[in-house]
Amino acid sequence: MNTLFTIRPLRNGEEVPICNLVARSFNEFIAPEFSEEGVEEFFKYANPRAFKKRLQSGYFAMVSESEETLAGVIEVKGNNHISMLYVDKLFHRKGLAKGLIREMINIIDTNSDITVNSSRYAVPFYESLGFLQFEEERTIYGVIHVPMIVTHSKLSESL
Numbered sequence: 001m002n003t004l005f006t007i008r009p010l011r012n013g014e015e016v017p018i019c020n021l022v023a024r025s026f027n028e029f030i031a032p033e034f035s036e037e038g039v040e041e042f043f044k045y046a047n048p049r050a051f052k053k054r055l056q057s058g059y060f061a062m063v064s065e066s067e068e069t070l071a072g073v074i075e076v077k078g079n080n081h082i083s084m085l086y087v088d089k090l091f092h093r094k095g096l097a098k099g100l101i102r103e104m105i106n107i108i109d110t111n112s113d114i115t116v117n118s119s120r121y122a123v124p125f126y127e128s129l130g131f132l133q134f135e136e137e138r139t140i141y142g143v144i145h146v147p148m149i150v151t152h153s154k155l156s157e158s159l
Helices: 015-029 036-045 048-055 096-107 123-128 152-158
Strands: 006-009 060-066 069-077 081-087 113-118 138-140 143-151
Touching (some): 006 096, 036 143, 048 069, 060 096, 081 096, 096 152, 113 123, 143 152
Antiparallel strands (some): 006 060, 060 069, 069 081, 138 143
8 A cells, every 4th residue: 555645844833743753753763772861861852842942943844744644754954964854653664754855855955965863773774865974973961873974966866
């Protein structure tokens, strides 16, 4: 069965359901590798109030939905850094994350390199799109991330 997705800008008031989606995905796939401090730090960042504040200060976010169900989100900082990319487990391996990235690259500056601080879990996905690790894995306040980068043109080719 082929699932149809709609990708659109995040609407005002969707911060709570989006953060709930992020929390479910994070708790299942990423949190088990984090310390208690890391989980607390993540949720300081991934809560509705902080999310809304970032959107008012230069970030943008797009969501994907399937039959009016929120299925995924991408948040971008400064026109070239993926600060969040989460897809609900029910929609994994259906091309949703790639669709969100495809929409993102249609919006951002074509001369920019695109960066992400990937979770260990998502590294293979980003590598499949041409991202390369450019620094050692880091742990800051218990949050584990892998700095990765790709050129806009390389990412466009891989999608």
